[in-house]
Amino acid sequence: MENTVSQKLDAMVKLQSIDSKLDEIKKIRGDLPEEVQDLEDEIAGYETRVDKFKSELSDLEASIDQHKANIKSYKDRVAHLQDQQMNVRNNREYDAINKELEMLDLDEQVSNKKIKQDQAAISAKKEQIIDTKTTLEERKKDLSSKKVELDEIISETEIEEEKLMKQRDKALKNVQDERLITAYDRIRSNAVNGLAVVSVKKSACGGCFNVVPPQRQADIKERKKIIVCEHCGRVLAGVEVEVVEEKPKKRTTRRKKKEA
Structure with a gap:
């Protein structure tokens, strides 16, 4: 049974994570x-x-x-x-x-x-x-x-x-898509950092840092089809939600009324 697009993307993310760890091992060897x-x-x-x-x-x-x-x-x-x-x-x-x-x-x-x-x-x-x-x-x-x-x-x-x-x-x-794997290997071989599968961070591609339009981000979130960055060709597997930390409210102290 063929995996869904969402399952393929999960497998690609896992594959990228493993390859990044293998790259680190290769860096140790220099x-x-x-x-x-x-x-x-x-x-x-x-x-x-x-x-x-x-x-x-x-x-x-x-x-x-x-x-x-x-x-x-x-x-x-x-x-x-x-x-x-x-x-x-x-x-x-x-x-x-x-x-x-x-x-x-x-x-x-x-x-x-x-x-x-x-x-x-x-x-x-x-x-x-x-x-x-x-x-x-x-x-x-x-x-x-x-x-x-x-x-x-x-x-x-x-x-x-x-x-x-x-x-x-x-x-x-788990990817179950030879063409996708071939594209993944090609992108990795051309990328300096070895990243072929990335997420959208702060509205930008996690690989080349070019802006990803809002509508495209919405399509990426749906995970109904494989979407690649139109600038670098990397697979965009998800959109990271930016967490905005609330600033603590300043406490206001009432001034004591001056004694008459």
């Missing part, structure tokens, strides 16, 4: 959850960076091995050509071998130069790995400290939070 998440993301980034440096280091070492293999190949070729050069039949063959020997010498020089460059890059990369690992360990210590602090706060409020969450689930079921 920025710690975000700080923990940021540190975890930062640590993951440093770990990825270390892995990348190690991969680049491996590539540089493989490059050096290749250049050394090339140099060996050049030297073997040089030895073979030098043997051939001893048995040439004419100057043309001699010059051709000599030209190839010069090219092999240049190739060997280039390979040696690249080996030195790779070795310098390896030294720089190893320093980067050390620096990154040092920063990584510092961030891990920070994370551990923040987690201990957060866990202590969570343990203090955990029982209360679980109780409130159960009450919240019950309140959500």
